[in-house]
Amino acid sequence: MAVAAFVWGAAGAASAQPAKVPVEAFFQNPAFTAARLSPSGKHVAATFRAKTGRIALVVMDTANLADAKVVGGFSDADVWRFEWVNDGRLVFSMADMLASQAEVRFGTGMFAVDRDGGDFRQLTEVDYGVGRRVGGREFLHLATRLHSVTRAQDSDDVFVLVPEFADDTSSNRLLNRDLLSYSIARLNTRTRALARVNRPGRTWQWVVDAKDVPRAAVTSDKGKAATHYLDPATGQWQQLNEFDAFRGNSFAPVAVTPDGSFYVSAATREGTEGLFRFDLAKRTIDPEAIVSVPKYDFRGQFIMDSKRLLGLRYTTDAESTVWFDPKLKELQAKVDAQLKATVNRLDVPTRPEAPFVLVHAYSDVEPGRYMLYHTETGELTPLGAVQPTVDPKQMAHRELVRYKARDGLEIPAWLTVPHGAKGRKLPMVVLVHGGPWIAAQTWRWDADSQFLASRGYAVLEPQFRGTLGLGFNHFKASWKQWGLAMQDDIADGARWAIAQGIADPQKVCIAGASYGGYSTLMGLVRDPDLYKCGVSWAAVTDIELMHTVNWSDFSEVYKTYGMPVLVGDPKEDTAQLEATSPIKQAAKIRKPLLLAHGGTDRRVPITHGIQFRDAVQKTNPDVEWIEYTDEGHGWALIKNRVDFWTRVEKFLARHIGAQ
Template sequence: MDKLYKLARVTALAALSLAPLAPQAAGVPVPVEAFFQPRDLSGARLSPSGRWLAAVGAKTGERKKLIMMDTQSEDPPRVIALFETVDVVAVEWMSEDTLIFWVDDTEDVDARSKAAGVFSIQRDGKEMKRLLRRDWDNDFSQRGGKPLEPNFGLIGYGADGSNEIIVGDHHFLKRELTHVTPYYFNVTTRAKRLVTTDDPPHKRVTGWWFDPQGRPRLTSATDGGEVLYFYRGAEGGAWREIGRFPWLHQAFQPAFVDGEGRFFVYMLDKLGNYTELHEFDLAKGAPKPEPLLTTPGFDAEVTRLKEFGSTRTLGYRVTLDDSETVWLNPAMKAFQQQVDKLLPGRVNQLSCRGCDTTDTVLVYSYSDRQPGEYLLYSGKTKTWQRLGQVMAGIEERRMGTTEFLRIKARDGMEFPIWVTRPAGSKPTTALPTVVLVHGGPTARGRSWGFESNAQFLASRGYLVIEPEFRGSSGFGDKLMRAGFKQWGQAMQDDLADALKFAVDKGWADGKRACIAGGSYGGYAALMGVAKQGDLFRCAVSWVGVTDPRLMFEVHWSDISSDAKKYSMPETIGDPVKDAGMLAANAPIELAQRIKAPVLLAYGYQDKRVPLVHGEKMRSALVAAGNKPEWIVYDEEGHGWSRPKNKVDFWTKVEAFLDRNLKQ
C-alpha cells in the first residue's frame, strides 16, 4: 500500500504541518501531469461508529480503488474493491458492516451515456454484489447475480441502518424522460418493492424528495412549459398541489425535508434578487415570510448536516465565495472554531460521530493553494491522524493565490471575478494574462479553493482572471437574468471589463492577454477575438459553441426537446424571432474579423456540442486566411476524461500561449 495512506498519529494538530519538501530546481516548472492526474485520495466517509473509514484511492496509471482504514489500528489500509476496466468513484455507508459504492469508466466517454454502476460490499471486502447495471448488453462484470437494469438509478436513501436505497425506474419515450417510478431496494437481499402504491399525482412526475426516514414527501412534474410541485404528509394520504410555475419563473424551489418533518424551499429575498432558505408553511400552502438562512450577495446553496442514526439537524453547510458551516450543535460549533484557528486560511469541513462529545471528527481541509487533505481527530485519546492528501504531487508553496472580488461593468452592473496570481509575483508587476471563461453559461464558474486549470496557468507565469459574468448563477437572480439573450453582447462586454479592471490595477499587461474557455467559454473566446480583437492577442476554444443556431438544429445533440422549446428561446434567443441577433453573434459568421491566432479543440464523440461546430469554424477560419491550430480527441466527448489527453491538451495550450504572449 502507498505511503500516502499510512496513518500517522500525533498528539497535537500543530505537528501535522507539512514537512519541508525538496525544492524543485530553479526555473523548473511544476510538471503538467501533477495538475491533471486522478486524485490520490477522495470521498472519505466515516462508518456509523466512527471506527472505520472508507475512501477512494488512486495511483498514477492505475484504476481508482475502494480502500478501508481501521482508525484504531496501526495496520495499513486495505484495498477491498478494485476492477480492471472501471474506477471506483464514490462510497457511502449503509450500516457498520455494509457499504455501497459507485463505479464508472472515467476514461471512456461512452460511459457518460450509461447508468452509474452500483455495488454493495461488506466492510471486510466480502459479499460484493452488483446492484445496478451500467449497460444493457455489455456490462463489465457478471458477478453478483441479477442486478437492476440500467434504467434504474439511485434517487434517495431509506432510514439509516435499514440497508435500503431508493431507486427510480426511469421511463423514456423517443429518448425523452417521461416519468420516474420509485422503489425501495435492499442492498443485501436485493428485494425490491414500490415506494408507494398510490397513483402518482401527475403522469409526468420525474422528481422525488424523501424525508430522512425514506418516505416520499414531494414530487415535481413537467407539463408543457410549467413545473408542478405536489406534497403530502409523513403519514401518507393524498398528494396536493403546492406550486405551478413557468420553467424559468418559479416562486420557490424545493430544498429538503428535515428530521422533524419540516419542508424547506429556496426563494428570492424581498428585493427579488438572492435566494434564501425558507420553511414552507404547509397549513397556508406557502413559504414562511422570514428566512431560516440568508446569504446576501450569494444564492443560498445549503446542505443539511446530521449524524448517522439521528434525525436531529446538526447544522448547515452553505456555499458563499467559499464553503461555510453554520453549526447548531454547540460542541461542533466550538470544535470548528478550534480547527479554524489551528488551520488558518483554509476551508475546514467537519463530519462527526459522537458529535455531542466530538468522539470522532473527520476534517477535510483545503485552500486555494492546497488541493485538500484528510485529518481525523479522536476526542477519547485527544490525538490526530493524517490520512492523506488529495493531490500529493502538488507543492502548496508553489501554487498561486486566488482572490474573490466584485467589480462594476461599463453599465454599472456589479459582478464577481476570481483573480489567481502566480506564486511569488508582485501586485505591482503587470503580467501576461489569460481570461478564463466558464461554461454553462447559466452556471457558477467556481468557488474559492484549488482549481487545476487556473493553477496550471498561474504556474506558467500568467495572471488568470475568471469572471462570473452576467448569466452566471449563484450570485443573484438579477445577474443571472441579465444574461438572457446577451450571448456575444453584454455578457461579452463583462469579460472585456474584467480585463480592463486588472489592467487599471496594474496587475495585467493589457498588450499580452489571451481569452480561453470550454463550451460556452469556448464560444466567448472566439467572440473575444472576433469583436474585441484589440484586447485579446489569441484565443483558446475547446468544445466551444460556434453557432448558437446549431444548438436548436442539430438533432443528434443531447439537449432535450423541452429545453429547446421552453428555456433556450428565452435564455439564448428564439431561433425564428431572434434569428438576426443569433446570426450577428455567431463566431462562424464573424470569421473574417478574426485576425488573432486561434486554437480549436473538440471531442469526436461530443453530444452536447457536436464536432460539426468545430468543423464549420475551422473551415470558416481557413477561408478567411487564418488557419487555426486544430485538435480532435477521438475518444473524448464534451471535455477531456482521460488524463493523457488532459496532459496533451494543456501542454499544447502552454506552447500556444508562450508563442503568443511571451515572445
C-alpha cells in the same frame, strides 16, 4: 498493512518540487478521491489509487488504521461515489478514469458490499444495451442512480432514482435525450427487492424526510414545473406551486427536518434566494428567511440525524458550516485552530461510539487532504492527499474581486496572480467558464488557472451574468444575451484589470471551453483590439446547430422550452442568432487562435469545430487545430490533458509571452 502505508504515504508525497512545476503535476487523476465515516465512527471508508492504477474502496477501523481491507475494486474500472448504508454495509458506483469517451463500455452501475468484503451484490445493469436477470430479478436500468441512504440503522435499504424514458430503444442507454423523469424507489442492497413510491407526475427532484419517507418532489413536463408535498395525514400529494421550469423565480424544496418542518429556498427582498420555513397549514412561506446571505443565493443542506438538526452547510464564495450543536461548534473551532489556512469540512458520526471525526481540508492552493481527528486528544492523523504531486507552497492564491459592467451590473470574478508576482502589468488570460448557466465558482484549487499562473500569467475568471447562485436578477440579465451583454461582462472585466494595473494591455488572451469556447470566439469578433489571441475548445460555434444536430445530448424539452427563452428563438430571433454565431462572423477573427475538439463530443458535436475551422482558416492564417478523436466534451485522458495544456503553454508564449 500495505494499503494503509500507501494511503498515508500519499499525504506526505508533495515534498520538494522543481521551481517550474511540470504540466503533468496539474492534470493527473486524483490519488485519493473521498473518505466517509461510518455511522458509529468506528470505521472509515476511502477511495484511493491502488498499485494497479485503479481507484479502490478500502475500509479501516478508526482505532487501528493499519488494519485495512480492500472491499471494492475492478481491474478495468474505478470505484467512484460511495456511501455507508449502515455501520456494516456500503453502496458504491464505478467509473473508468483511464478511458476516453469513445472507449467507455459501461455505465456507472451500482453495487453493495459488507465492510469485511462479504455479500457483494450488483444492483443495476452495467453494460450498454444489455438487460439481464439474476436470481429471478431483473437488474435496474444502468441510468439508475443513488439518491440517499436510509437513516434507520437496522436497514440495508437505499433510495434510488429510477429513470423513465419515452421509449426503450438502445440509444437511450447512451443518451438521455428522451429521459422523461426519475421515480424514487427503496432498494434492498441484499435481496434487490424494490419498493416503488407513488409519484405526483414526471418527477425530477425528491426530498426524503428524517423518517425515511419521500416527502417532497418537483415535477416538470413541457416546460412547466411544480412542487408537491406528501400529506402525512391523507397520504396524498398536494401541489404547492407551479412555475416555468427554465425561468425559475419560485420556491423549491430543500429539506424536511426531524420535527416535520418543511424548508424551501425562495426569493428574498434583496433579490437573492434564502432558506425559509414553509407553513404547511397556511400553505405560505414564512416572511423572514432562516438564512439569507447578501449577494448570494442559498446553496446548502442541513446536517441532521434521525432525531435532530446538527448544523447547516452552505456555500457562498466559499463553503461554510454553522453548527447548532454546541459540542460540534466547539469541535469545529478546535480543528480550525489547527488548520488555519483551509476550509475544514467535518464529517461527524450520526450515532457516535468512537472519539473520531473526519476532516476534509482544502483551499485555493491545497487540492485537498483527508484526516482523522481524535476528539479527546486533539490529534490529527493523515489519511491521504487528493493531488500529492501538487505542493501548496508553489501554488498561487485566488482572490475574489468585483467590478461594474457597462450597464451597472456588479460582476464578481476570481483573480489568480502568479506566486511571488507583484501583480503589476502582467500578461493575462481571461478564462471563461462553461455552461453558461452553472453555479458560481468558489474558493478552491483549480488545475487550469493554477497551471496558467504557474507559467507567469494572471488569470481572471468573470462570473458573468447568467452564472447561477448570484441572485435572480443576475440570472435574468443573461436571457438572450449570448454574445451580447454576457460578452460585454467579460470584456469589461479585462478592461477593469488593465485599469487596475494588473494586466498588460498588450498581452491579454481569452480562453475557455464549451460556452467558454464560444465566448472566446465571440470575444475575438467583438473586441479585436482587446484580445491578442484566443484558446477555444469544445466550443459552440453555431447556435443554429444546437437546434438541428441530432447527435447531441441536448434534450428535446430544452430545445423546445428552454433555448427560446434563454438563448433565442430560432424563428423570432434569427437575425440576432446569426449575429452572435461565431461561424457566421468567422471572417472577422484575425487574431491567433488555438482550436480543439473531441471526436466523440455528444454535448457539442465535432461538426461545430470542423465547420468553424474551415470557415475561419479562409481569412486567418494563424489557426492551430487539435482533434482528439477519442475524447468527448473535455479531455478524460491524462495524456490528452497534458498534450493540450503543453500546446496552450507554447501558444501563449508565442503571442503574449509571460514575463
